Amino acid sequence: MAESKSELLLNLIKEYITQTLPSVSLDLVIFGFHDGQLKILLMRLLHTEHWCLPGGRIYQEEDLEAAAYRSLQERTGLHELFLQQFYTFGDVARYRHYTNREAIAKLGLPDWFTKDVNLISRDVSVGYYALVEFTRASPTPDLFADECRWWNIDEVPTLLFDHNRMIQVALKTLRRQLSYQPIGYNLLPDKFTMPQLQQLYETILGQSMDRRNFQKRILSYDILERLEKLQNGKAHKAPYLYRFNMDQYQKALEEERFLF
Amino acid sequence: MAESKSELLLNLIKEYITQTLPSVSLDLVIFGFHDGQLKILLMRLLHTEHWCLPGGRIYQEEDLEAAAYRSLQERTGLHELFLQQFYTFGDVARYRHYTNREAIAKLGLPDWFTKDVNLISRDVSVGYYALVEFTRASPTPDLFADECRWWNIDEVPTLLFDHNRMIQVALKTLRRQLSYQPIGYNLLPDKFTMPQLQQLYETILGQSMDRRNFQKRILSYDILERLEKLQNGKAHKAPYLYRFNMDQYQKALEEERFLF
DNA sequence: TATCATTGTGTCAATAATACACACTGGCGA
DNA sequence: TCGCCAGTGTGTATTATTGACACAATGATA
Known part of the structure; x- marks a missing residue:
């Protein structure tokens, strides 16, 4: 039994060589x-x-x-x-x-x-x-x-x-x-505003979201650090800047418990 | 410019041929x-x-x-x-x-x-x-x-x-x-009981679930049809048999809106 | 006929998701 | 300089979803 199998095997190998993968x-x-x-x-x-x-x-x-x-x-x-x-x-x-x-x-x-x-x-x-x-x-x-x-x-x-x-x-x-991992680092500058981050999510997912709920949700994941306010000379209230807390971000990446 | 690029290209091709992928x-x-x-x-x-x-x-x-x-x-x-x-x-x-x-x-x-x-x-x-x-x-x-x-x-x-x-x-x-698609068809016989299906889910996910909540959830997805009761000669109440409704099952597969 | 293992089923509490409105800032133009 | 506007910050009430939980019914077996 083993012999005939070996013969078959050798034939297969020849085929294997001539007909490359x-x-x-x-x-x-x-x-x-x-x-x-x-x-x-x-x-x-x-x-x-x-x-x-x-x-x-x-x-x-x-x-x-x-x-x-x-x-x-x-x-x-x-x-x-x-x-x-x-x-x-x-x-x-x-x-x-x-x-x-x-x-x-x-x-x-x-x-x-x-x-x-x-x-x-x-x-x-x-x-x-x-x-x-x-x-x-x-x-x-x-x-x-x-x-x-x-x-x-x-x-x-x-x-x-x-x-x-x-x-x-x-x-x-x-x-x-995006639904089970945080994304944004590598797509945004180091410091960014909440509306920027939201726009990123909206663009990727192709749907708009409520500003307040988005902020609540993202902040609840503890992957952001709030920094000083942005002085941008725009005709409105200055937004806060945020940056990712990389420790938490990495942890969230590994746990895959980020639900969107 | 285009010429030198073509030369480079030819060299690359030679390398490409000699060093197989x-x-x-x-x-x-x-x-x-x-x-x-x-x-x-x-x-x-x-x-x-x-x-x-x-x-x-x-x-x-x-x-x-x-x-x-x-x-x-x-x-x-x-x-x-x-x-x-x-x-x-x-x-x-x-x-x-x-x-x-x-x-x-x-x-x-x-x-x-x-x-x-x-x-x-x-x-x-x-x-x-x-x-x-x-x-x-x-x-x-x-x-x-x-x-x-x-x-x-x-x-x-x-x-x-x-x-x-x-x-x-x-x-x-x-x-x-499993969290965004129904699974079970192909792993279970055509007709199966709710406890069997639950055991499958528990085995794959490696955690046990509440019987009642599991049933509620699965049934809410409308992918199951309830059949007659199983006459199995076991020393307890006979469980119902179910089978997958393949139309609904396929639809759920495509929609990927099956949350577990 | 009592027992046991297993099944069927509903309600309530907690949690998460969603909808929603008003006040503040800061530049700009009237 | 004053009102206006665009864009921001923030909280609460409502709804939907998830999770916890207990008791009655069945049918073989002893």
């Missing part, structure tokens, strides 16, 4: 927040007018998460950010259905490349989303892109591949995450 | 429920005493999710099951730290295999968990395993690779999922 890469949905708008970092593919999400490869000796952090830093110049894996996309059709092959052709690559090397061959992509303080990021295109810039989330054009769907899934995950 | 596979955490115990399907590696999670490969022309369903069916004989991707594991060290290389050596493979072919080389693994009706499943080992059977979740031994951690993450995800 799909390889894996990653894509980034980088969220920023500015002017009451949720924004996403997109890249314009070299020599084309086609936009897509920034991606990344994983080196042979590199942890998956490290590769995501590295790619994120390469695109934004920032590190120590909130980064979260949200889904792994592995439909064969995610290229066939979504790709614009003419766009790829326009990349100006030698013919043998697109045909043989299969830069765009089937692979599986791990999706990460990141929260980034808009004003601190410096969007930087990679070698496959001409341009890298922020887009308002409701103005995102049709993207290459399955990247529009990726954004949808990332946003859904972000919204759910 | 990590490949991807999948692992399954298959949950079953029996006798008030949550169980997991494990395999014993060929010619060893080492246990691990069932895994699977993804064919070049196969969707990731289809590969997971196929692998699940190969292990349990069942299809149309609840299957959910939960996390993708990509630490380089997940083999180095966790593997028992002697165990691999005992597989009885030719020397060149373990050295050159790198069956156990670094790869990224997509984790799926499944919910399976214990009594309907027929655990079946694959070619790499001698044995495949259920283990109580609190008796799972130290597994190969990072598979213990995978189980932890799967369980955590399952518990969270």
Whole structure:
């Protein structure tokens, strides 16, 4: 019994060698927040007018998460950010259905490349989303892109591949995450006002909330420290500034007991 | 400017070709429920005493999710099951730290295999968990395993690779999922009693609940149909049987408004 | 026919979520 | 300089949700 199994095994191994497994890469949905708008970092593919999400490869000796952090830093110049894996996309059709092959052709690559090397061959992509303080990021295109810039989330054009769907899934995950974890650090400046924080929540969740109830709720979680009043020269009462108490914030992150 | 970028690009491509990307596979955490115990399907590696999670490969022309369903069916004989991707594991060290290389050596493979072919080389693994009706499943080992059977979740031994951690993450995800989606179909027989359903919830969540409140809550979601009373010959009042109303159940799954 | 294990069911208290209004500040323009 | 306006700060009453809790009914068994 064991012998015939071993033979089968060897055959399987041969098949395994000749027919390689799909390889894996990653894509980034980088969220920023500015002017009451949720924004996403997109890249314009070299020599084309086609936009897509920034991606990344994983080196042979590199942890998956490290590769995501590295790619994120390469695109934004920032590190120590909130980064979260949200889904792994592995439909064969995610290229066939979504790709614009003419766009790829326009990349100006030698013919043998697109045909043989299969830069765009089937692979599986791990999706990460990141929260980034808009004003601190410096969007930087990679070698496959001409341009890298922020887009308002409701103005995102049709993207290459399955990247529009990726954004949808990332946003859904972000919204759910918001219901059991605090979010805001990395999306806001160090010091911020309560209305700013509320606007962030409203923007992410896509609904407005009562000012008083929002404040009561957030303060009850004990993750904020109230600072001096902001002197902003605006024609109204000066709001208080707050900042996150990182000890409490971290604790809340780990406990996952933050209900919204 | 564009020229130098193209040169850089070509160099990158050469590097890309020579240094292949990590490949991807999948692992399954298959949950079953029996006798008030949550169980997991494990395999014993060929010619060893080492246990691990069932895994699977993804064919070049196969969707990731289809590969997971196929692998699940190969292990349990069942299809149309609840299957959910939960996390993708990509630490380089997940083999180095966790593997028992002697165990691999005992597989009885030719020397060149373990050295050159790198069956156990670094790869990224997509984790799926499944919910399976214990009594309907027929655990079946694959070619790499001698044995495949259920283990109580609190008796799972130290597994190969990072598979213990995978189980932890799967369980955590399952518990969270329970809080915004109904679960039970696929883990229970078609008809079941309220105490059975409650026991399932208590087992998964690891805490006991008040009988009356549990019933009130579950019934309020309108996903159950009450049937005739069970005639079981037990020395007590006969409980009602229930079954899931699949229309409502599906609706609840999609709405994700099931709060526990 | 008494006992025991198990089931079915309702009410009340506590807690959490929601709705809601008025007073204060500070710049600006009449 | 005075009223106005936009934007802020704060508390309470109402409603909905959650959690605690006890006793009667069933049906086999001794």
